[in-house]
Every structure is written in structure tokens, then in C-alpha cells.
Amino acid sequence: MSSSFHALAALLLLSFFIASMADFSKDVDITWGDQRAVVTNNGQQLSLSLDKTSGSGFQSKQEFLFGRFDMKIKLVPGNSAGTVTAYYLSSQGPLHDEIDMEFLGNLSGQPYTLHTNVYAQGKGNREQQFHLWFDPTADFHTYSILWNPQQIMFYVDGALIRVFRNHESSGVPYPSKQAMRIYSSLWDAEDWATQGGRVKTDWTKAPFTASFRDVSFNGCVWTGSSSSCGPSTSGWMNQAAVTSDLQKMQWVQKNYMIYNYCNDAQRFPQGLPTECSLS
Numbered sequence: 242m243s244s245s246f247h248a249l250a251a252l253l254l255l256s257f258f259i260a261s262m263a264d265f266s267k268d269v270d271i272t273w274g275d276q277r278a279v280v281t282n283n284g285q286q287l288s289l290s291l292d293k294t295s296g297s298g299f300q301s302k303q304e305f306l307f308g309r310f311d312m313k314i315k316l317v318p319g320n321s322a323g324t325v326t327a328y329y330l331s332s333q334g335p336l337h338d339e340i341d342m343e344f345l346g347n348l349s350g351q352p353y354t355l356h357t358n359v360y361a362q363g364k365g366n367r368e369q370q371f372h373l374w375f376d377p378t379a380d381f382h383t384y385s386i387l388w389n390p391q392q393i394m395f396y397v398d399g400a401l402i403r404v405f406r407n408h409e410s411s412g413v414p415y416p417s418k419q420a421m422r423i424y425s426s427l428w429d430a431e432d433w434a435t436q437g438g439r440v441k442t443d444w445t446k447a448p449f450t451a452s453f454r455d456v457s458f459n460g461c462v463w464t465g466s467s468s469s470c471g472p473s474t475s476g477w478m479n480q481a482a483v484t485s486d487l488q489k490m491q492w493v494q495k496n497y498m499i500y501n502y503c504n505d506a507q508r509f510p511q512g513l514p515t516e517c518s519l520s
């Protein structure tokens with residue numbers, strides 16, 4: 242009785258995880274690049290490629306107002322200088338909100354840069370950049386964005402790397418009213434991406450390819466006038482960083498953060514943005 246109960250519980254749990262796993266052939270639209278975006282493995286994997294003519298990209302069919310979004314990505318290997326693999330959430334319109342994770346390629350053997358940013362009501366300028374503590378081209382790693390009304394949290398393989406808190410009460414805009422889609426793309430940005438634009442894309446190495454799998458979009462689905470959150474909300478909707486998350490984040494930021502807008506006083510002669518002095 243109890244063992245069959247456990248088996249049933251395990252099965253239900255499994256079906257829940259499978260249900261929350263997106264299927265690329267059903268849950269996303271290829272938005273550009275034609276045959277450069279290819280879905281394989283029964284919808285479980287997608288690859289994007291970039292050549293001299295075009296990059297490629299996809300977007301989620303649904304829009305979400307808050308959620309937790311996980312994506313396993315294997316980045317362009319070898320000489321990926323000039324390429325950018327982007328994974329972000331964005332709303333539409335001129336005063337848009339956006340939450341970014343962008344992977345800036347590099348010469349073989351040189352580290353990728355993970356560029357993060359948060360836009361609220363059309364205004365960004367909140368960059369933090371990181372190197373990674375592993376080779377992101379050797380295997381798939383999980384990159385996650387958790388967005389709830391209290392904060393936005395960025396994770397790499399489950400390790401918290403950045404928190405952007407809701408400081409609307411102190412006058413700092415926060416993405417809380419506009420539904421967003423999930424976007425991914427692989428494109429050329431040789432003008433600025435690698436070592437400040439000094440290293441250009443080596444087109445003799447094209448096409449460049451990045452792969453995506455095990456995508457899960459757990460969010461409140463926006464229907465155009467309201468949002469419906471479904472049963473999987475509870476995990477992330479009220480999630481805050483606990484001490485162990487913050488300790489891990491401190492370790493990452495101490496050892497791997499290469500840029501933080503809050504430390505760039507020169508860039509903000511009128512004073513650092515308000516949120517930089519709030520905890």
C-alpha cells in the first residue's frame with residue numbers, strides 16, 4: 242500500500258516535471274534565420290546557427306507576467322569571438338521591460354562573458370558581467386531567470402549570481418506590469434562583443450552553432466487582460482534568496498564578476514543609480 246502510494250506519488254511528480262518542460266516544436270516560434278534554427282529530438286532540442294548572411298532566433302508563443310524560466314544551453318565552441326548568444330525576457334513597445342542574459346563569445350581558450358541587464362520602462366544601464374567557472378561550450382549548463390513581484394534572480398546551474406530587488410517604493414522602476422516573452426537568438430556583434438570590439442568574427446569558422454534543451458517556462462500566462470498562474474506557482478512566486486544562495490552569490494561576485502554598474506561612478510557623474518545604495 243505505502244510502496245504503491247510512493248510509486249504513484251513519484252509518477253505524479255514525474256508527470257508534473259514533464260508537463261512543465263517545454264516542447265520546442267509546440268511552445269516556441271522560430272522568428273528569424275529560416276533553416277538556421279532546427280528543432281530535433283521530438284521537440285526537446287533546438288539549435289541556432291549564424292553565418293555571414295544571418296543569425297537565427299526563436300521566441301515563446303506565450304507571454305508571461307512573472308515566472309521561473311530555465312534553459313539548458315551549450316554555447317558556440319572554439320573561436321566564438323564576435324558572436325552573441327542571447328537569452329532574455331522582453332515586453333513590447335517603447336517603454337519596454339527586459340531581463341537579459343547574453344553570452345559574449347571569445348577567442349579559443351579565452352573566457353565567455355555573461356552579460357546581464359534589467360530594463361524597466363525602457364531604461365536599462367544596469368549591467369553586471371561575469372566570467373563562468375566552467376567551459377560553457379563543453380556541455381549544457383542551466384541558465385535561469387526567476388522573476389516575481391519582489392525581485393529578479395539570475396542563476397547559473399542553480400547558483401544565484403545576481404539579484405535585482407523591487408525598489409519601486411524608493412522610486413526605482415521595476416518590471417511588474419508588462420507581460421514578457423522569452424527570446425533566444427544567435428547573432429553577430431563583432432563591433433562590440435569581444436574584448437570591446439577589438440576581436441572580430443572569423444567567418445572562415447562559420448556556421449557557428451549553439452544548442453538549447455530542457456527548457457521550462459513556469460510562469461503566469463498572460464491572456465491579454467489578465468494572467469493565469471497554474472499549479473506550479475508556489476515555488477517561485479514568493480521565493481526570496483536564502484542565506485546559502487546569498488553566500489554562493491558572494492563567492493561568484495567576488496571571483497567571477499568583471500563589471501558592476503554600481504561600481505562605475507565615472508559613468509554616472511550625477512551619482513550612482515538609487516538602487517545601488519539600497520540592499
Ligand SMILES: *[C@@H]1O[C@H](CO)[C@@H](O)[C@H](O)[C@H]1NC(C)=O
Nearest residue numbers: 345347351352354434435436
Ligand atoms: C575575452 O577574453 C579576455 C581576455 O581573457 C577577457 O578580458 C574578456 O572579458 C573575455 N570576454 C569577452 C567577451 O571579451
